[in-house]
Structures are given as structure tokens and as C-alpha cells.
Amino acid sequence: MVNDQPLVLSASVEHWPIAGTFTISRGAKTEAAVVVVELVQESVQGSFRGRGECVPYARYGETVEAVVATLDAAKSSLKRGLDRTALQRAMPPGAARNALDCAFWDLEAKRAGRPVHALAGLPAPAPRITAYTLSLDTPDKMAEAAARSAARKLLKVKLGGDGDVARIAAVRAAAPQSDLIVDANEGWTAANLEANLAACAAARVSLVEQPLPAGRDDMLATIARPLPVCADESVHDRASLGALAGKYDAVNIKLDKTGGLTEALAMVAEAERLGLQIMAGCMVATSLAMAPAMLVAQRARFVDLDGPLLLARDRANGLQYRDSQIFPPTPALWG
Structure with a gap:
């Protein structure tokens, strides 16, 4: 100009x-x-x-x-x-x-x-229910953490080690009303996949993220999946969506994987065209990293933008969290 x-x-x-x-x-x-x-x-x-x-x-x-x-x-x-x-x-x-x-x-x-949503031709973002993450630990410790957060509507449970059947049962008993997402972070194997999925189904888990390592997940196409399975490490941008056919029911879209909001919004549209559910995810970071992802969250079935809640403190003008809701950013933060 x-x-x-x-x-x-x-x-x-x-x-x-x-x-x-x-x-x-x-x-x-x-x-x-x-x-x-x-x-x-x-x-x-x-x-x-x-x-x-x-x-x-x-x-x-x-x-x-x-x-x-x-x-x-x-x-x-x-x-x-x-x-x-x-x-x-x-x-x-x-x-x-x-x-x-x-x-x-x-x-x-x-x-x-003008706000970013207007520049992108999108409606104004609304508050969304976000997950709150429970770290991987012993069943007793995870049950204690779940009990402290049992009033939250959506909990994300980190699994991926021996004893996951006991962990998810303990979390469900401690948080009987919460919707649950499980994230195995590639930590399961062909030997325990079906037993762990069955335990998640018994615990009324709504979604399991990345149970098997990326590149070694073909088994997901050969078994009866008792609940939806979401790709995380196996998917990055639009170019990686084609390899998910038959194996996954949903995709976790994170801006650090897509390379920004521009590709993330295009990826949402393509994933929807392919019939995949959308999850809006994040790394552990401040509200400045979460703010753009709020536009992806508007189209997501599951929202996991709790990064700032896991920090000892957030940056100035950070996002507002109220109970299980996350609110869109103000221009003082981003957008």
C-alpha cells in the first residue's frame, strides 16, 4: 500500500x-x-x-x-x-x-x-463449552483430580500407560455427570487397543483421541470401534486428511499443526465435507494462542481450549473462562 x-x-x-x-x-x-x-x-x-x-x-x-x-x-x-x-x-x-x-x-x-471473524466472512463467535484436562497419573490420583473437577461439563482424560482400564473407571466413578474425552497420545498398542476401547465405552466416554502411534494405526480400520476415534498426531493439515479414511471418525484441529488460522479454517470445511467430526484443540499456552482457535471452535463438536487454565497465570487481557465456558477474545488480546 x-x-x-x-x-x-x-x-x-x-x-x-x-x-x-x-x-x-x-x-x-x-x-x-x-x-x-x-x-x-x-x-x-x-x-x-x-x-x-x-x-x-x-x-x-x-x-x-x-x-x-x-x-x-x-x-x-x-x-x-x-x-x-x-x-x-x-x-x-x-x-x-x-x-x-x-x-x-x-x-x-x-x-x-474490523474483527477477524468479519474479515474471514464468519459470524461473530459465541462462548463454547471447553474441556478441562486431567493429567496422566495413578487411578487414585486421577480420581481425586476428577472429583475436584466433577462440576465441569467436559473433562479430557490423559491416558496411555499400563492400567488405563482402571484409570478410566476411577475417573468415571469420581465424575459421574461429566462428559469425558480420552486422549491416549499414541500410547496404546495393538495388544491392548480393543480392551481399552471397550473400557472407555463402558465408562460412557464420548471420544478417544489418537490411541495408536501415527503411521501405525491401520488396525483402527479392521476392528469394530465402539465409540468415535479422533486423529490428532495422525493429522496436521488438509493434505493429511485423505489418509484417515476408514480409521478415524473425527479430527483434532490445532493451529500449531495446521500452520495457522488460514489453513485451519480451510481444513474445517474439508473435514466436514469428508464427514469427519471436528475437535478444536490446543497446546499448553496462553490466551493469545487460544484466541484464534475460538473461530475453529465455532464449528467443533468438541472444544479443548483449556491451555491457560493449566498455567499458574495467564497474560494480560486473557480470555474469560466461566465454569466450563470459554468466551471470545477482546481486541485488546487479539483479533
Whole structure:
């Protein structure tokens, strides 16, 4: 745009303590390391700033250092006019593109004086019921955690170890009224898959996420699944949807996997066309990472955007959580 200055990108690493310890089948952590992108543009209308947040994930070969390096390398492309549309081709799906894509959306909204949902041609987002995650632990410890959260409408139960049949039974007994999602994080095997699925069905679990390792999940197409099974690690963007046929009933769409809101919204439409249920998921991060995902959540059967609830504190102007509901962001946060 004439008289506009080139976009200036900065990327910073932030460490947010987790309240206690967050444990899944692959291990435990006590903090969330996130990368925050800020895009600033000076124009004749004034100075505008857009932000995005991502979580580099070792499971996908990402590191904080590599993500920051990727973003730093994009500075020269921005000077040559890289925009959000071109970004989809210039950078592969993943955490780095997610942060930059979401920063572009935020900047566009600030410049236009219109919310992101309007720019995307979507209705205004409404509050949604979000899951609250229970970390993997012993059956007794998980039952105690479930009892403390039994008033919540939707609980996500981390499994993926020996003794999962006892764990899910203990959680169900402690939270008899809550809707339950189970996430095995690739932790089950061909030997225990059917027994664990049967235990989940007996416990009235509504959905099981990623029971088998990605790339070793063909067995899901050969058994009678007693409840819906959702792909997480087995699905990233639209290009990966085709491989799910016959194995999965739902997809967990996370912006750190899709590479941002742009691809996530396109992936929602394609997944719906294929007859797959939608789950809106997240990594453990602050409200800045959850805010764009609220637009995906509007089309989701299951919403799991509880990242800030797992932290010891959230950033300023964070999302509002009330009981089991999560509310859309204000422009002071994003969008």
C-alpha cells in the first residue's frame, strides 16, 4: 500500500509456569515455552500491531530455537512484500507459520478496524463449552483430580500407560455427570487397543483421541470401534486428511499443526465435507494462542481450549473462562 512502511517482525520466547505438572504418555513438563510474533506497520493512518503465539513441539521435530530462526529468516521476505496469502506457500505447516499467520490476521483486523471473524466472512463467535484436562497419573490420583473437577461439563482424560482400564473407571466413578474425552497420545498398542476401547465405552466416554502411534494405526480400520476415534498426531493439515479414511471418525484441529488460522479454517470445511467430526484443540499456552482457535471452535463438536487454565497465570487481557465456558477474545488480546 502506498506510503506504508514494510512490516517489522519480532519474535520472542516466553516461559509460562504450569500449575503443578502436566503429564501425558510421552512425559511431564512444568512450564510452557512459547514463541510470540509481533508484526508492526507504520502507515499514514498510524502505527498498527498484530500478534500471534505458537508452541514448538518436539514430537514434530520442532524446537524453540529453530522456530525463532525460521521467523527471523522471514524478515527479508516481509521486506519484499510477503503477505498472509503468500505465507501459506512460503512456509510449511507448523508452529512458526502459525504464529506469523495469526499475527497477520490480528494486524489486518487492527488496520481495518474490523474483527477477524468479519474479515474471514464468519459470524461473530459465541462462548463454547471447553474441556478441562486431567493429567496422566495413578487411578487414585486421577480420581481425586476428577472429583475436584466433577462440576465441569467436559473433562479430557490423559491416558496411555499400563492400567488405563482402571484409570478410566476411577475417573468415571469420581465424575459421574461429566462428559469425558480420552486422549491416549499414541500410547496404546495393538495388544491392548480393543480392551481399552471397550473400557472407555463402558465408562460412557464420548471420544478417544489418537490411541495408536501415527503411521501405525491401520488396525483402527479392521476392528469394530465402539465409540468415535479422533486423529490428532495422525493429522496436521488438509493434505493429511485423505489418509484417515476408514480409521478415524473425527479430527483434532490445532493451529500449531495446521500452520495457522488460514489453513485451519480451510481444513474445517474439508473435514466436514469428508464427514469427519471436528475437535478444536490446543497446546499448553496462553490466551493469545487460544484466541484464534475460538473461530475453529465455532464449528467443533468438541472444544479443548483449556491451555491457560493449566498455567499458574495467564497474560494480560486473557480470555474469560466461566465454569466450563470459554468466551471470545477482546481486541485488546487479539483479533
